[in-house]
Amino acid sequence: MKFKVTANVDYVMGHLRYGHLEGIIEAKSEEKLKEMLKDPDVRYDLELVVDDYEVDDYGNISEFEYEVLED
Numbered sequence: 001m002k003f004k005v006t007a008n009v010d011y012v013m014g015h016l017r018y019g020h021l022e023g024i025i026e027a028k029s030e031e032k033l034k035e036m037l038k039d040p041d042v043r044y045d046l047e048l049v050v051d052d053y054e055v056d057d058y059g060n061i062s063e064f065e066y067e068v069l070e071d
Contacts, residue, residue, distance in 0.1 A: 001068060005066045006064060009062060012055060014057075017052040018052050021049070022047055025042070
């Protein structure tokens with residue numbers, strides 16, 4: 001039998017190296033957009049995407065879900 005498994009772990013330790021923000025902002029002009037991007041609060045309107053990370057350690061399986069793919 002084959003199973004698709006999703007298993008949660010107790011913890012994940014590591015380092016986030018870098019990422020970026022992305023999304024859609026409405027502005028009347030490019031100059032207005034550049035002005036808006038200088039405001040630190042604009043980050044709350046954008047989604048954070050982590051581009052690079054390193055996992056050093058992770059914990060034991062705490063709970064899991066699965067589905068049967070084939071018998």
